[in-house]
Amino acid sequence: MAYFRVNDKCNGCLSCVQNCPATALSYEDREKQRSLRHNLALCARCGQCWRVCPQEAIEFQYFLQGPWEEVATLDLVRCNVCGEPLYTADFKQTVADRGRAEIEPFCPRHRQEIDQLGKAHYYPGRSKDERY
Amino acid sequence: MIVGDNKPLEEIAASLSGYRKVMILGCGSCVTVCLSGGDREARQLALELTRGHLFHGSPPIFETGTILRQCERDLVAIHQDLPAATEAILSLACGCGVQTLGDVFEPLPVIPALNTTFYGAANEAGVWREMCQGCGDCVLSHTGGICPVARCAKSLFNGPCGGSQNGSCEIYADVPCAWALIYYRLKKQNKLHLLHTVRQPRDWRPAGGAGPRIRRRTGVGGGAGKIKM
Numbered sequence: 001m002a003y004f005r006v007n008d009k010c011n012g013c014l015s016c017v018q019n020c021p022a023t024a025l026s027y028e029d030r031e032k033q034r035s036l037r038h039n040l041a042l043c044a045r046c047g048q049c050w051r052v053c054p055q056e057a058i059e060f061q062y063f064l065q066g067p068w069e070e071v072a073t074l075d076l077v078r079c080n081v082c083g084e085p086l087y088t089a090d091f092k093q094t095v096a097d098r099g100r101a102e103i104e105p106f107c108p109r110h111r112q113e114i115d116q117l118g119k120a121h122y123y124p125g126r127s128k129d130e131r132y
Numbered sequence: 133m134i135v136g137d138n139k140p141l142e143e144i145a146a147s148l149s150g151y152r153k154v155m156i157l158g159c160g161s162c163v164t165v166c167l168s169g170g171d172r173e174a175r176q177l178a179l180e181l182t183r184g185h186l187f188h189g190s191p192p193i194f195e196t197g198t199i200l201r202q203c204e205r206d207l208v209a210i211h212q213d214l215p216a217a218t219e220a221i222l223s224l225a226c227g228c229g230v231q232t233l234g235d236v237f238e239p240l241p242v243i244p245a246l247n248t249t250f251y252g253a254a255n256e257a258g259v260w261r262e263m264c265q266g267c268g269d270c271v272l273s274h275t276g277g278i279c280p281v282a283r284c285a286k287s288l289f290n291g292p293c294g295g296s297q298n299g300s301c302e303i304y305a306d307v308p309c310a311w312a313l314i315y316y317r318l319k320k321q322n323k324l325h326l327l328h329t330v331r332q333p334r335d336w337r338p339a340g341g342a343g344p345r346i347r348r349r350t351g352v353g354g355g356a357g358k359i360k361m
Contacts, residue, residue: 021170022160022198042198046165051257 003066004038010057012036016049025049079107133162133253134226135260136169136246144177144222145186147243151219156245157212157233158198159225166260169224169246171198177224177245192219202229209236251282268338268345274326276317283310289334 012034017025024042028035050060075089084107092103106114148154156174163169178194195215201207202225214221220241223230226248234242252260265282271289272279281287285303291311295302299312318324338345 021164021167021172023171023175042160042171044160044164044170048165048167048257 002038003040003063004043005059005062006036006057007059008057009055010036010053011055013054015052015054016058019048019052021046021048077105079110080105081110082107133165133251133260134228134248135166135250135252135262136163136224136226136248138168138173138177139245139247141180141184141186144243144245145181145184145191148181148192148220148222149187151192151241153215153217154192154194154220154222155214155218156194156196156222157202157224158196159202159223159229160198160200161203163225163246164198166252166254167258169226171196174198174224177222203232205232205236208232212236214240265339267336268340269335274329274331275314276321276323276326278310278313278317280310280314283308283313289331 012027014027014036017027017036022042022044024039024044026037026039028037045063047060047063050058077086077089077092078084079086086105086107092105096102104111156178158164158170158172158174160170163173164171167173174196178196182191182194195218197212199208199212202223214237218240220243221233221237222243222245223233224245225233226246227244228248230242230244234240250260250262251264251266253263254260262282264279265287267281271281280289280291284291285301285307286293288311291314292309293302293311296309296312297305299309301307301309315324315327318326
């Protein structure tokens with residue numbers, strides 16, 4: 001889905017191209033057709049094209065509420081108990097590579113419960129508060 | 133946004149005297165939007181400086197480019213290359229960008245092509261009006277959203293002055309009196325009582341009276357763009 005959209009009122013006058021301060025609009029004439037081109041990386045999103053267009057052909061609203069685009073997909077590590085998403089497998093590997101201890105995948109709630117069980121096992125007889 | 137005005141061509145040419153190769157660098161943010169320092173203006177400036185009889189002898193060779201923001205040191209240092217044998221940079225950015233380029237490319241001279249003028253807003257196509265002076269202690273909540281520091285010619289906190297005439301400033305008839313605007317805005321908001329509040333004298337240190345201001349946020353950086361200052 002394009003962020004910069006032009007509706008069918010466009011008559012190819014090139015007012016937008018001539019007035020774009022970021023030179024983010026250009027055109028190409030090929031055989032019997034003229035194409036309007038937009039470069040999102042150059043665009044300052046200033047709205048000058050939308051302001052000057054005599055045909056009201058620039059649909060600038062799509063720049064203001066554009067869709068999300070997926071830019072990376074990574075494997076996820078979830079809590080061993082409840083399955084809550086924690087971090088990515090690559091992040092886990094990065095931490096391991098930096099010399100820290102292997103992370104056991106538990107969410108904060110289940111990590112705390114496991115810690116409590118462990119302390120109850122190793123320090124029997126203490127009250128719950130004393131264990132921490 | 134930050135608004136800039138182009139310096140006269142003669143002044144720019146005088147600043148470039150003696151250089152054989154100059155990089156004209158636009159900035160892709162504020163000054164692009166206010167039509168004074170973007171890619172289009174960089175190319176246009178190169179043409180005008182080359183065509184005009186502004187130099188004694190041959191004009192320098194000009195190359196042009198634009199970077200998204202000149203005011204971010206790591207962005208400039210990592211992503212902006214200069215052509216070989218560049219002897220000076222002509223920056224179309226605001227003063228922040230000019231100085232950042234100067235730090236990154238030291239000892240290369242960086243020459244401003246704009247006069248940085250004000251923080252403004254565009255309320256009609258092609259016209260930017262000063263709205264803010266970055267005074268560091270915003271009073272808009274009790275002035276109806278209209279800034280007396282930037283929009284009153286005297287920056288009065290207890291206006292209007294005697295020069296206010298039928299809603300206009302005495303400076304020019306087409307300049308609205310900020311305090312008249314404030315009064316009528318507060319009246320529409322049923323908040324005229326705010327004008328009766330006695331306030332402490334203004335501390336101007338946040339406005340820069342205590343030296344250059346710095347804003348720090350911790351926990352930022354550490355990635356590819358991190359550059360020690």
